[in-house]
Amino acid sequence: MKTKLLMTAALAALTALPMQAQPASAEDKEVRVGFMNGFPGGRGIFGRDQRDGFLLALDHLGGKLGGLPAKVIIGDTQHKPDVGRQVMDKFIKKDKVHFVVGITWSNVLAAVYKQALKSKTFLISSNAGWSAMDGKFCNPYFFRSSWNNDATPEAMGKALQDENLKSVYLLSANYQAGKDMLTGYLRYYKGKVAGRTLYKLGNSDWQAELSQIRAAKPSAIFAFAPGGMGISLAKQFNAAGLNKKMKLYTVFAVDWMTLKAYGKAAIGTFHTSFWDADSKNPANVRFKRDHAKKYKRAGSMFGVQGYDAALLIDLGIRGANGNLEDHDSIRDAMRTANINSPRGSFIYNVNHSPIQNYYKREVVADEKGNAKIVTRETVFRGHKDAYYTQCKMKW
Template identity: 35%
Template sequence: MKKSLMLSLMAGTLIACTGAWAQKVDKIRLGFMTTLSGPIATLGKEQEMGLDLALKQLGGRIGGIPVEVFKEDSRMQPDTAVQAATKLVELNKIDFLTGTMLSNQLLAIVKPVTDSGAIILSGIGGPSELAGARCNPNVFVLSWENNTPSEAAGKLMTDTGRKRGFFVAQNYVTGKEHVAGAKQYFKGQVVGEAYPDRTTMDFAAEISQIRAANPDSAYVFMPGAQGIAFVKQYAAAGLTKDIPLYSGSWLADEHSYAALGDLSLGTNLAANWFVGLDNPRNKEFVAAFRKEYGRNPVFYAAFVYDSIMLLDSAVRAVNGNIRNKDALRAAMRKADFRSTRGKFRFNTNQFPIQDFYVAKVVKEGNSYVHQVTATAFKDHVDSFASACKMK
């Protein structure tokens, strides 16, 4: 009798626990961390615009569940990112984190954030370490592995007949990975490299190095205000015509058109997303962004927008039961959402398999816009995925 009673109580407890586990949460706690101050604050604020637009379209809910958003400025250094992430994890008890602009910051925070059980949906940062040996089941990268957009730029240099390339990038992990990607697909001679500090705004030394090396092309990784300063000084030195610039779309976009004017027209660009991509979701996104903010979006906004729509689809797939992490991650890996890039899928390392495009800047009336001219890669896979042990 006592044994039967004990078994009944144990069964009842198990059912109660299982029922609680299967219940959907009543609120999602979403962390958003990016660079909202300093020299690339404009880029972080663009990410925030993508976040806010996605949540507005979803009625302030993710997967039908009310969401509370906690925003933190990671500033520019790894230690400041750790401070912001610690607050989000320990005080705000976040379930998910998105934003994550700088790769060196992402590398610094990935362990404390994922050890807490939170899942990271990186909107930009895509360091090769996390694509390879340090891949993490709680990290999904919506942008790219850092080398890949510049692999497309390096291929563009080769495809346009360039034989002597000079490579310039910001002196930190992301800049060096972008240069490595560009050099991998550039089949000509590398005649020089320069890595100015991220605070440098006077490029006389780098421009002098380029001139002395006598290249027929120059690759540049400098997003934000630094890129604007470089392009202006490069043009003033008279190099643009004989040594054209190659880069990702960050070198000439809505953030820099006003400052660069017609200097934008001489850039040769490659990226996985442009305003003019011809798919229904992208057209809807661009129209909604224009209505909300009065201009075209930049990819920083598109990728965070995608991250929220991915999360919305996954939370719906598990009926709001985000505590079942295995089922949630499986739903996220399916990527069953409408991306601004059209087709979108994850590799086994949870980085995208995606197309990359070639574009130039054209002038339409008094405005500047990217015009896609070719496809650089179809279903491009980063070269680090094979080192990832996740299957």
């Protein structure tokens, strides 16, 4: 693979004197992509999987994007908005990137998006689903290869409404994305809410929350607990014996990426996702096979998001016949979403957010008693986010 890959520590590379943005030359024959995400600690698994999916797509594209040699500069936001602003500043002013990809957390996206869009640099969120970017802050230079924050919990709300559960306890992280999750869930679930708790991001001791839930006696728990938070929650939920009294339904917690860490604690839980990992779609089969071969672990929905971001850039540049300054042609091509995605086909709404399917998945025991994920049903087909009518873009 001919790709140039630069790994940069976020702060070490950001101590230079203030820089003034200089536009990339129209003669550029190299595509520069700034990939920014948080990598440290347990929460870093999301950024790592998005990065690895992106780089796998580059392998499949022969190390080029749109037929041009690709240079990928990776910046670590450390999950912090202020560090994210520094990384974005470097990407734009020093590295003169043509595209920025990545970002797991909505608060980081909210901190950095203006820098990219003001400089007319294409920004593709390969995870963060901050709803404002789909509504009043939609922009011709912003795309998603993931989802709006509300959409996956909307699918879960619809699934639980269809199950006609008597009551559900709501558990989510106390930051913007966590609040979006509850908004989305409640848009479709109309049953009784037995209680709700917004916990501190990074929580690992669930004794107080589980005590409240036990007292509320719900039929089920709906939880947004990504990364290590979800792992500790599931294990303590089972240890407290609550798995024998109620079901645990999650979003952005259980996935093939985290399943090994959950182990048997995940068995019996349910979640929703835009990715049907069981699909026999040739692009999905190839993604899963080559991801396992390259990284020695199963691919995940987060890897799919990174993978598709690279395919979108490739599509855009090909649409502009390799002219990196022809932003209108790049944008028009990306809007077609004409890529071979592992998720199957999707289209873009007016706000550049995917219109796509959502699936209900269950964790079951395989023949050896180990956890595996199976797709149970399609909850939504061609689902649109709830904010696109607030977007003023016309195309």
